[in-house]
Amino acid sequence: xxxxxxxxxxxxxxxxxxxxxxxxxxxxxxxxxxxxxxxxxxxxxxxxxxxxxxxxxxxxxxxxxxxxxxxxxxxxxxxxxxxxxxxxxxxxxxxxxxxxxxxxxxxxxxxxxxxxxxxxxxxxxxxxxxxxxxxxxxxxxxxxxxxxxxxxxxxxxxxxxxxxxxxxxxxxxxxxxxxxxxxxxxxxxxxxxxxxxxxxxxxxxxxxxxxxxxxxxxxxxxxxxxxxxxxxxxxxxxxxxxxxxxxxxxxxxxxxxxxxxxxxxxxxxxxxxxxxxxxxxxxxxxxxxxxxxxxxxxxxxxxxxxxxxxxxxxxxxxxxxxxxxxxxxxxxxxxxxxxxxxxxxxxxxxxxxxxxxxxxxxxxxxxxxxxxxxxxxxxxxxxxxxxxxxxxxxxxxxxxxxxxxxxxxxxxxxxxxxxxxxxxxxxxxxxxxxxxxxxxxxxxxxxxxxxxxxxxxxxxxxxxxxxxxxxxxxxxxxxxxxxxxxxxxxxx
DNA sequence: CGTGGACACT
Numbered sequence: 001x002x003x004x005x006x007x008x009x010x011x012x013x014x015x016x017x018x019x020x021x022x023x024x025x026x027x028x029x030x031x032x033x034x035x036x037x038x039x040x041x042x043x044x045x046x047x048x049x050x051x052x053x054x055x056x057x058x059x060x061x062x063x064x065x066x067x068x069x070x071x072x073x074x075x076x077x078x079x080x081x082x083x084x085x086x087x088x089x090x091x092x093x094x095x096x097x098x099x100x101x102x103x104x105x106x107x108x109x110x111x112x113x114x115x116x117x118x119x120x121x122x123x124x125x126x127x128x129x130x131x132x133x134x135x136x137x138x139x140x141x142x143x144x145x146x147x148x149x150x151x152x153x154x155x156x157x158x159x160x161x162x163x164x165x166x167x168x169x170x171x172x173x174x175x176x177x178x179x180x181x182x183x184x185x186x187x188x189x190x191x192x193x194x195x196x197x198x199x200x201x202x203x204x205x206x207x208x209x210x211x212x213x214x215x216x217x218x219x220x221x222x223x224x225x226x227x228x229x230x231x232x233x234x235x236x237x238x239x240x241x242x243x244x245x246x247x248x249x250x251x252x253x254x255x256x257x258x259x260x261x262x263x264x265x266x267x268x269x270x271x272x273x274x275x276x277x278x279x280x281x282x283x284x285x286x287x288x289x290x291x292x293x294x295x296x297x298x299x300x301x302x303x304x305x306x307x308x309x310x311x312x313x314x315x316x317x318x319x320x321x322x323x324x325x326x327x328x329x330x331x332x333x334x335x336x337x338x339x340x341x342x343x344x345x346x347x348x349x350x351x352x353x354x355x356x357x358x359x360x361x362x363x364x365x366x367x368x369x370x371x372x373x374x375x376x377x378x379x380x381x382x383x384x385x386x387x388x389x390x391x392x393x394x395x396x397x398x399x400x401x402x403x404x405x406x407x408x409x410x411x412x413x414x415x416x417x418x419x420x421x422x423x424x425x426x427x428x429x430x431x432x433x434x435x436x437x438x439x440x441x442x443x444x445x446x447x448x449x450x451x452x453x454x455x456x457x458x459x460x461x462x463x464x465x466x467x468x469x470x471x472x473x474x475x476x477x478x479x480x481x482x483x484x485x486x487x488x489x490x491x492x
Numbered sequence: 493c494g495t496g497g498a499c500a501c502t
Binding site (some may be wrong): 012022023024025026027028029030031053054055057058059060061062063065070084085087088089090091093119120121123124125127128154155156157158159160162163185186187189190191192194195205220221223224225228229232235256257258259260261262263264266288289290291292293294295296297315322324325328360450475476 | 494497498499502
């Protein structure tokens, strides 16, 4: 109890006063150390324990997981003399927390080979992994498993399903689950509102927000993040501002940094850059890098070099190790053909040892997630994929697609620019999808960064030429391409 | 008397 409340020292004195190292007390103590990030003491105590039970090991595994030490968690997990359901869900959760969703799913798959029942904890963790890699088939399998085994859909598990379907591009199924959930919580409504927001369905998100209150659920701070996001994605500036003001006035919630970030994004993206800057200057807390990042993103979209440069410098100071900032600023320079500045940035990155975040796309094919990097050549089907991609590009060019090279980061010839765009990861993933799926079926791609102008245009053409629905989820929202048009209405 | 799950701003 002491350890849990953060009085780690008092807890340790009590533990020592007991005389011998009791298993249950030690486990509690280890958990306490872990919760406060004192991994060293946790490890020492664990090593000194005369008898360890399965919970001692589990506490270590989840402790490492929560302290983002996934390698250590895996090491302990592998060394366990015996594993139970808690051990498995602790390690899967560790992978999820570190953003290694694909690995989490692999472990989940491995778990199914063991004779351990899948309980609601591990199922919701696995659904979370599915949501993040866009593994719709596996998510559906889990849903079927839940039904088959008559596992009760509690608030959390139900919400995981709602979220998974929404993030895998199936708002219809997401809605089905949401409607059928007997026990809803605020966060269930938040997940559904957030799902609508991602898909650009701002009006529906607002309607659901009103509906939750008719059902006497009280919106919380996260509800407003989802709602403001919905308005931002759809460019509903007035409505967004209205709700922002209501947060405090009507709902008596103190707006958080996140809310300010949403408003800066809302205004900036819609072109109200000065207003967005005013918000930053007048907010009651010191803006963090996310808020500045929203403004920098707006500068990129609207080609505002002067402000972009100023904001970029602030960000490079705040987060010298974050490659996305450099890329964004570099994009602004590249668009304005200021190649000397681009070059200077590249040098700076090299000096500081900043590694660029590689663009990655994932596509789920019959339950296996395939992942591609820019210019990837590691896939067994590489040759066929590239042959398909070349053919696709030829075809869409005939239909009128022109390579948009304005965002290429280097001062190279137009021809080279086109080449470097051609191998963006989502293009490879889409080519892979066209190659391996039946004509007419929907292609779903999930990527880690935002889509670039060129890929966006190319995908619109592909959807038309190949008569395919293509759903691309980028870092923040969905693009549903159909018959040459995108659901984002080219506003993203 | 100990361990595991959800929604969230670039």
